[in-house]
Amino acid sequence: MPSLWTNCAGIQSPNPFWLASAPPANSGAQVQRAFDAGWGGAVWKTLGQPIQNVSSRFAGHTIGGVRGAGFNNIELITDRPLEVNFREIYETKLKYPKHAVIVSLMVETEEEWKDIIKRSIDAGADGLELNFGCPHGMCERGMGSAVGQEPKVNERITSWVKHYSTVPVLVKLTPNVGDINPHGLAANRGGADGVSLINTIKSIIGLDIDRMVIEPRVGNQSTNGGYCGAAVKPIALHMVAQLAQNPNFGLPISGIGGVTNWRDAVEFILLGSSSVQVCTEVMLKGYRIVEDMIEGLEGYMKTHGFETIDQMVGKAIPNYTHWGDLDLNYETVAKINANTCIGCQACLVACMDGAHQCIHPQAGTRVPRVDESECVGCNLCKIVCPVPDCITMAQVDNGFAPASWNEFLYQGKAIRPKKGVHQ
Amino acid sequence: MAPSSKLAAAAGALPTDRSESVFTDYKPAFTPHQATVEAFRCLYCSDAPCMNACPTHIDVAQFIRKIATGNLHGSARTIFDANILGTSCARVCPVETLCAGACVYNQLGHPAIQIGRLQRYATDWALESGEQFFQAGASTGKRVALIGAGPASLACAHELRRLGHSPTIFEKRKELGGLNTFGVAPHKMKADVSLQEVDWILGIGGIEVRTGVEIGRDVTLEQLEHDFDAVFLGMGLGPDTPMPVPGQDLPGVVGAVAWIEAIKLKKLDLSGVRSVLVIGGGNTALDCVREALTLGIKDVRMVYRGTAAGMPGYQHEWKAAVLAGARAEWQAVPVAFEGQGRVQKAVCAKLDGNKQPTGEKVTLDADLVLLAIGQSKLGAMVAGLAGIAVDKGVVQAGADGATGRKGWFAGGDCKNGGKEVVNAAAEGKAAARGIDQYFRSK
Numbered sequence: 001m002p003s004l005w006t007n008c009a010g011i012q013s014p015n016p017f018w019l020a021s022a023p024p025a026n027s028g029a030q031v032q033r034a035f036d037a038g039w040g041g042a043v044w045k046t047l048g049q050p051i052q053n054v055s056s057r058f059a060g061h062t063i064g065g066v067r068g069a070g071f072n073n074i075e076l077i078t079d080r081p082l083e084v085n086f087r088e089i090y091e092t093k094l095k096y097p098k099h100a101v102i103v104s105l106m107v108e109t110e111e112e113w114k115d116i117i118k119r120s121i122d123a124g125a126d127g128l129e130l131n132f133g134c135p136h137g138m139c140e141r142g143m144g145s146a147v148g149q150e151p152k153v154n155e156r157i158t159s160w161v162k163h164y165s166t167v168p169v170l171v172k173l174t175p176n177v178g179d180i181n182p183h184g185l186a187a188n189r190g191g192a193d194g195v196s197l198i199n200t201i202k203s204i205i206g207l208d209i210d211r212m213v214i215e216p217r218v219g220n221q222s223t224n225g226g227y228c229g230a231a232v233k234p235i236a237l238h239m240v241a242q243l244a245q246n247p248n249f250g251l252p253i254s255g256i257g258g259v260t261n262w263r264d265a266v267e268f269i270l271l272g273s274s275s276v277q278v279c280t281e282v283m284l285k286g287y288r289i290v291e292d293m294i295e296g297l298e299g300y301m302k303t304h305g306f307e308t309i310d311q312m313v314g315k316a317i318p319n320y321t322h323w324g325d326l327d328l329n330y331e332t333v334a335k336i337n338a339n340t341c342i343g344c345q346a347c348l349v350a351c352m353d354g355a356h357q358c359i360h361p362q363a364g365t366r367v368p369r370v371d372e373s374e375c376v377g378c379n380l381c382k383i384v385c386p387v388p389d390c391i392t393m394a395q396v397d398n399g400f401a402p403a404s405w406n407e408f409l410y411q412g413k414a415i416r417p418k419k420g421v422h423q
Numbered sequence: 424m425a426p427s428s429k430l431a432a433a434a435g436a437l438p439t440d441r442s443e444s445v446f447t448d449y450k451p452a453f454t455p456h457q458a459t460v461e462a463f464r465c466l467y468c469s470d471a472p473c474m475n476a477c478p479t480h481i482d483v484a485q486f487i488r489k490i491a492t493g494n495l496h497g498s499a500r501t502i503f504d505a506n507i508l509g510t511s512c513a514r515v516c517p518v519e520t521l522c523a524g525a526c527v528y529n530q531l532g533h534p535a536i537q538i539g540r541l542q543r544y545a546t547d548w549a550l551e552s553g554e555q556f557f558q559a560g561a562s563t564g565k566r567v568a569l570i571g572a573g574p575a576s577l578a579c580a581h582e583l584r585r586l587g588h589s590p591t592i593f594e595k596r597k598e599l600g601g602l603n604t605f606g607v608a609p610h611k612m613k614a615d616v617s618l619q620e621v622d623w624i625l626g627i628g629g630i631e632v633r634t635g636v637e638i639g640r641d642v643t644l645e646q647l648e649h650d651f652d653a654v655f656l657g658m659g660l661g662p663d664t665p666m667p668v669p670g671q672d673l674p675g676v677v678g679a680v681a682w683i684e685a686i687k688l689k690k691l692d693l694s695g696v697r698s699v700l701v702i703g704g705g706n707t708a709l710d711c712v713r714e715a716l717t718l719g720i721k722d723v724r725m726v727y728r729g730t731a732a733g734m735p736g737y738q739h740e741w742k743a744a745v746l747a748g749a750r751a752e753w754q755a756v757p758v759a760f761e762g763q764g765r766v767q768k769a770v771c772a773k774l775d776g777n778k779q780p781t782g783e784k785v786t787l788d789a790d791l792v793l794l795a796i797g798q799s800k801l802g803a804m805v806a807g808l809a810g811i812a813v814d815k816g817v818v819q820a821g822a823d824g825a826t827g828r829k830g831w832f833a834g835g836d837c838k839n840g841g842k843e844v845v846n847a848a849a850e851g852k853a854a855a856r857g858i859d860q861y862f863r864s865k
Contacts, residue, residue: 261492285467285488292489295497388456 002301003308004294006040006100008275009194009252010168011127013040013100016269016297016309017290020256020277021046021104021129021172023075024287028088032095037287038294041100043196043277044089046077046131047116048106048143053079059205059215061231068284070231072205074216074223076137077106082116086123093124102170106131106143110160117164127167129254130158130192133174133199135226145199148174151186158190168193170254175232175239176202184243188251195243196254196277198236200226229280233258237271244272245317261289262296270316274309328408328415329400332377332393334359334370340390341367347381347391355380356420372396376420436598437618442686442693443609446717449743450514450540450611458544462491465536468527473538476525478849479506483522487541499549500556502542507581508574508848510550510620511603513542514612515844517706519739550623559629560587565862568593568651570638573601574844575835576657577621578851579824579858580630586859590630591651595637598688601659602836603844605684608710610717614687644808648830653858656818656826656833657851660841661799666702670760679703679711679795686714698722698788700769702757703795704734709744711793716747724787725751726771728778754778755785757792766792801837824854825861832858 004015018041019025019034026045034042053075061070078085093101103125107116120128132154134144147153154171161169171187173180175198187195204224206215214222236257243249255273259265260281268276281289306312336347336359343366351359358374359381370381382391403413453461465487473483482501489498502509518524518539526535549556565588569576572594580590598604603617625632636642638658647654663678665671679701685691699715701708704727715723727734730753731741741749755771762768766789773783800816810828812819817840824832834850836842 262494263492286469288485289488291485292492292494292497295489295500296492296494299494299496388454 002298002306004040004297006275006309008254009127009170011041011100011102011170011275013275014098015040015294016265016273016275017041017293018043018100018102018254018275018277019282020279021102021131022279022283024279024282026078027080028092031088031092031101034282034287034290035092035096035099038290039099039287041102041126041275043102043104043129044085044125046104046106046134047082047085047120048077048131048138049112050079050081051076051137054218056216056218059225061205061229063231068229068280070205070227071229071280071283072200072203072216072225072227074136074218074225077131077134082119086119089120089123089125093126100126102127102129104129104131104172105161106134106138108141108143113157113160114164117161121165121167125167127170127193128161128165129170129172129196130161131172131199132157133172133197135174135176135200135202136224145174145176145202148172148183148199149177151182154183154186155190158187158192162191170194170196172199172256173197173239174199175235175257180239180242181246181249184246184249184251188249192251194252194254194274196256197243198232198239198257200228201232201235203227228257229284230258230260233264233267237267240268240273241271241317241320244314245320262293262300265293265297266300266312267316269309269312270314271320272314272317274313324406325404327402327404329398329403331396331398331416333372333375333396334377334381335392335394336368336370336381337390337392338365338367340387342387342390343367344386346384346386350380350384357422358420374420374422437615438689440690441614441688442691442718443613446609446613446714448514448610450537450543452547453537453540453544458490458541459493461537461541462487465491466527472525472527473522473536476521477505478521478843478845479512479852481505481509481522481542483538486545487536487538490541490545495545495548496552496554498545499554502545503549503556506845506848507578507624507852508603508620508844509542510546510623511574511607511612511617512845512848513539513546514616515603515607517737517739517843520737521843521845550619553623553626555623555626557581557585557627559584559627562589563587563862565589565652566591566650567653567655567858568647569655569657570647571601571656571658571835571837572596572599572621572632572634573657573659573835573847574603575659575838575847575851575854576601576655577624578848579655579657579832579834579855580851581624581627582852582855583858584627584629586855588855588859588862590655592630592632593636593638593642593647594632594634597634599632599634605687606680607687607844608683608714609687610713639804644805653830653832653861655824655851655854655858656805656831656837657835657847658801658804659836661801663794664797664799666757666794666796668757668759670762670766673760673762673766674764675762675766675790676760676792676794679707679793680798682793683707683710683714686718691718693718693720693791696720696790699724699791699793700757700787700789701725701793701795703727703797704729704736705795705797706736706740708793708795709736709740711795712744712749713740713747715791715793716744716749720791721748722788723749725749726755726757726769726787727751727753728756728774730754752785752787758784760789760792766790798841800840805831820854821857822853823857823860824850825857830861832861 006016021043057075063069103120132148138144139146171192255268256277358371407413486501523535600617759770802813802816806813818833820833832854834854835847
């Protein structure tokens with residue numbers, strides 16, 4: 001049986017599944033129930049000067065009848081007294097010594113950082129996570145993403161924290177930046193042991209169009225929130241991979257953003273995360289989802305011959321390259337299986353209106369025909385096809401040796417003629 | 424299901440031209456895409472009503488979520504951990520009145536989650552993979568005799584193995600599986616699937632099986648008590664209850680369970696049968712009605728003493744039978760079977776709302792009469808043992824399967840009077856826990 005034992009930036013846990021700093025990790029009773037359900041670690045809901053929250057705080061993004069496909073919130077950091085939080089952290093660590101308890105922090109002055117770090121470590125924190133990511137409310141007070149968006153501030157506060165901390169420090173990064181790299185590098189220069197990303201994305205999830213007010217509504221007003229949930233995974237994966245492939249970065253990563261099940265977790269790990277954090281799916285379904293995550297990850301590791309999480313981390317990074325290095329002579333065309341086609345012609349209309357006009361009707365049948373001489377292999381037909389495996393993309397041997405754009409430009413390699421141009 | 428070669432071999436003992444071979448699955452297997460779509464529809468209820476409606480308390484929400492994420496191994500494990508007969512239960516359970524009947528979607532006016540078909544999807548995968556999910560516990564050296572090789576004994580034996588005990592199953596027939604093999608309507612499950620399941624359950628190892636051994640004839644109860652540390656009674660029910668009216672011995676008047684067994688295990692000659700009467704209003708009667716129709720007999724009629732609304736059989740089964748062409752003679756009971764050399768007619772007395780004769784008679788054509796008015800109870804077999812109480816042939820035992828005699832336990836139809844496979848599975852497992860407790864307290 002493969003081992004799920006996890007070491008992320010020196011923070012160890014029985015498995016890579018951590019609760020993200022958020023409502024599911026708001027109290028000792030919750031975190032302990034989560035550990036009982038199987039979670040390997042928890043990043044405590046951010047501690048700082050306790051705040052007053054608004055009502056309401058959350059809004060769900062329903063897409064095609066699927067509730068909570070995306071999610072946003074305007075809740076702030078902990079609203080519970082610090083001493084209560086520290087007592088519960090202490091009790092939790094006492095009962096669960098092998099589980100990771102990481103304390104998320106957000107304060108302003110160096111003095112405040114020094115004080116809250118000491119109290120966190122005294123309470124038993126296995127690590128600290130610096131909340132440089134919150135994109136709503138706290139940033140207006142000069143904290144959260146206001147820090148994460150300024151590499152110099154990020155570096156300075158990180159170095160304070162490292163100075164006062166005896167446990168590993170993760171810097172939680174905001175995705176509300178044009179390029180994640182300078183921010184990861186700033187954390188690195190500040191001495192961070194690792195980073196966690198992404199925090200939520202600045203968002204307006206939608207409106208009550210009758211009242212003409214943004215959701216979630218606070219009376220007849222609202223504000224932008226932080227977007228998260230399944231829908232943000234593609235953005236998170238990209239940012240994680242950006243740092244993982246940056247040779248100047250080199251720190252461990254705790255991946256966050258749209259993890260709903262073990263498959264998502266595998267993706268984050270293959271792109272460089274050594275632990276994964278989950279909030280929204282737990283908010284929607286409860287702690288019990290971790291049972292399937294553990295089994296599914298174990299099953300995947302067995303199937304692919306991985307014995308430890310470390311062996312998996314970043315395995316897909318070598319296959320993540322620049323567009324200019326992709327093989328322009330690699331050619332695929334769509335094949336429609338006439339036996340399983342149900343004749344909806346979703347592929348035909350998609351190709352005609354949205355792609356390269358190479359799927360056509362045929363007399364006497366509703367099964368469309370692919371004009372392979374014009375098919376560019378774009379995938380759109382396969383994406384819209386409702387029948388599993390009815391449309392497949394077949395590789396074509398066009399006789400051209402592999403050649404990228406860069407090789408074409410700088411080495412004069414031959415590239416094949418264009419298709420689907422309809423000149 | 425495309426079974427592994429090892430499991431196919433288990434079913435290889437059966438002839439391929441059995442009458443049941445013509446049946447297709449009433450609830451066919453899901454394709455992967457269908458299963459995924461249906462699984463994602465599940466609301467993943469907390470303290471789920473479906474789980475609580477299941478006698479074996481399978482964590483339905485959890486196994487369905489695992490199908491949705493593609494974790495079939497974990498899904499099957501969740502099912503089998505609660506109910507090792509999850510493969511057959513997926514096919515034969517009356518989910519409409521159990522788990523799916525409790526699905527909260529019913530309250531929303533949406534179709535309930537197709538829990539049986541999802542369970543089949545996961546368990547078929549498991550049997551196909553041949554994977555064993557559980558290991559035998561560290562040996563305790565305790566030996567348990569189990570009478571009968573039906574679902575109750577199989578569930579009990581498997582759980583005993585997980586607890587480290589050594590079970591020996593005694594079965595008077597050659598084939599294992601009990602009613603799962605001989606008595607399940609073929610549109611739900613055929614005999615070969617049952618035999619494959621039995622083989623897979625025995626795959627945990629260490630369950631001894633002695634077939635062709637009849638208790639009382641080949642081995643006495645006293646001997647069992649002497650040779651074993653505990654005994655589990657899982658012998659099910661006896662032969663069909665006869666109908667003591669004139670003409671009952673005419674050829675063509677047969678017991679329903681015996682007839683179902685015949686179509687499941689061999690090829691039955693039904694040429695010359697144009698009209699079938701099924702006597703009774705329970706689920707065995709309903710099975711017979713649907714089976715006769717599927718075997719090509721056009722005129723199939725159920726004769727029941729009460730009304731459609733009052734029949735003990737499941738309403739959803741009767742609706743399906745009507746769609747298949749079934750008719751019924753409500754509020755009637757045969758008083759005589761008539762015919763030259765074989766049955767040709769049944770004379771029935773009409774009954775009133777209190778099931779009393781109205782004086783009116785009706786004569787119905789019948790080339791075949793199937794008596795589905797119950798099965799005899801086998802409690803008499805153990806009634807002679809001091810301490811074991813038997814009421815109307817039903818062995819009396821507690822929730823942990825314990826009878827009044829030390830070391831004697833019971834479960835399944837012989838204890839509950841005749842219920843579903845899932846009840847037998849639950850009671851067999853509970854009795855294994857009871858036996859384990861008994862060993863620990865000794």
